Amino acid sequence: MMTKLLIIGAGRMAEAVISGLVNKKNSTIQCDDIMVGNKSDKERLHYLKNTYSVKITTDWETEIVHSDVLLIASPPETHETMASIIKDKISGQLVITVAAGIDPSYLEKRLVPGTPVCWIMPNTAAQLGQSMSIYTCGQNVSSEHRTIIDMILSSIGEAEELSEQQVHDLTAITGSAPAFFYTFVQALETAAQDYGISKGQARNLVIKMVRGSVTMLENGGEPEELIAQVASPGGSTAKGLEVLEESHFKRILLESVKATNKHARSQGDKV
Numbered sequence: 692m693m694t695k696l697l698i699i700g701a702g703r704m705a706e707a708v709i710s711g712l713v714n715k716k717n718s719t720i721q722c723d724d725i726m727v728g729n730k731s732d733k734e735r736l737h738y739l740k741n742t743y744s745v746k747i748t749t750d751w752e753t754e755i756v757h758s759d760v761l762l763i764a765s766p767p768e769t770h771e772t773m774a775s776i777i778k779d780k781i782s783g784q785l786v787i788t789v790a791a792g793i794d795p796s797y798l799e800k801r802l803v804p805g806t807p808v809c810w811i812m813p814n815t816a817a818q819l820g821q822s823m824s825i826y827t828c829g830q831n832v833s834s835e836h837r838t839i840i841d842m843i844l845s846s847i848g849e850a851e852e853l854s855e856q857q858v859h860d861l862t863a864i865t866g867s868a869p870a871f872f873y874t875f876v877q878a879l880e881t882a883a884q885d886y887g888i889s890k891g892q893a894r895n896l897v898i899k900m901v902r903g904s905v906t907m908l909e910n911g912g913e914p915e916e917l918i919a920q921v922a923s924p925g926g927s928t929a930k931g932l933e934v935l936e937e938s939h940f941k942r943i944l945l946e947s948v949k950a951t952n953k954h955a956r957s958q959g960d961k962v
């Protein structure tokens with residue numbers, strides 16, 4: 692099956708998807724069948740062409756009729772205008788967005804009745820084929836469309852299909868929490884460097900600690916039990932945990948999740 696994919700937006704997320712598809716063996720979307728367009732940054736388009744051998748366009752609107760699938764990878768606030776442009780040009784193409792807050796209902800409301808739509812929420816590890824993506828499909832998505840959606844998703848990592856509401860609720864956890872996690876890493880690296888070691892040493896120590904901890908979890912360890920293994924009652928780690936508790940560490944994280952989701956949701960609510 693040859694599928695012509697038009698990617699609208701040429702930023703980080705577009706590159707992650709392109710790189711995943713281009714590097715994936717046996718992909719039904721061949722390199723020649725990917726076309727990328729953006730608003731104005733021609734240099735960026737040439738970089739993508741030279742790096743991944745994709746086609747580029749400075750006029751993505753006229754390419755819509757020649758495409759089977761449209762993947763919108765531009766900011767949420769561009770979707771209102773984009774939907775009005777796409778609406779007049781599509782005839783049955785599958786429309787996918789990766790934008791925070793732009794759910795299938797939003798797209799279905801603005802596109803031609805019957806248009807198959809899908810909302811994918813990846814994260815930046817997509818560029819390494821390691822995204823944990825969540826996604827949800829609109830009411831007109833067929834099994835053939837699902838094959839294409841699965842192929843795109845599997846090229847950037849793993850994915851779980853959820854309801855529209857769940858994708859809204861979990862956007863912060865899979866899409867944004869990597870930034871929370873890197874903040875945690877940054878703080879530990881700074882603490883390590885304060886004790887006189889180099890940035891490189893600090894990075895190595897923290898990464899290896901994180902990797903070991905993730906492996907413990909992947910091996911089935913429950914956080915509570917793993918915490919107990921590290922922190923014996925009245926011991927040094929318990930003292931550190933006490934400070935996290937007093938500083939409401941978990942509550943702060945929950946507040947960050949809520950603030951992220953609230954903002955993402957408001958993107959889709961703007962009309």
Ligand SMILES: NC(=O)c1ccc[n+]([C@@H]2O[C@H](COP(=O)([O-])OP(=O)(O)OC[C@H]3O[C@@H](n4cnc5c(N)ncnc54)[C@H](OP(=O)(O)O)[C@@H]3O)[C@@H](O)[C@H]2O)c1
Nearest residue numbers: 700701702703704729730731732764765766767789790791
């Ligand atoms: N980054 C993440 O971790 C992440 C995670 C999940 C979802 N997302 C979603 O992915 C989308 C893109 O994010 P990103 O991080 O890739 O952003 P980005 O690097 O800033 O790229 C945005 C791209 O959109 C293009 N664009 C803007 N307005 C346009 C228009 N009117 N027509 C065509 N192209 C237009 C820009 O082109 P110009 O440079 O020419 O303006 C640029 O290529 C967003 O909706 C975001 O919510 C991102």
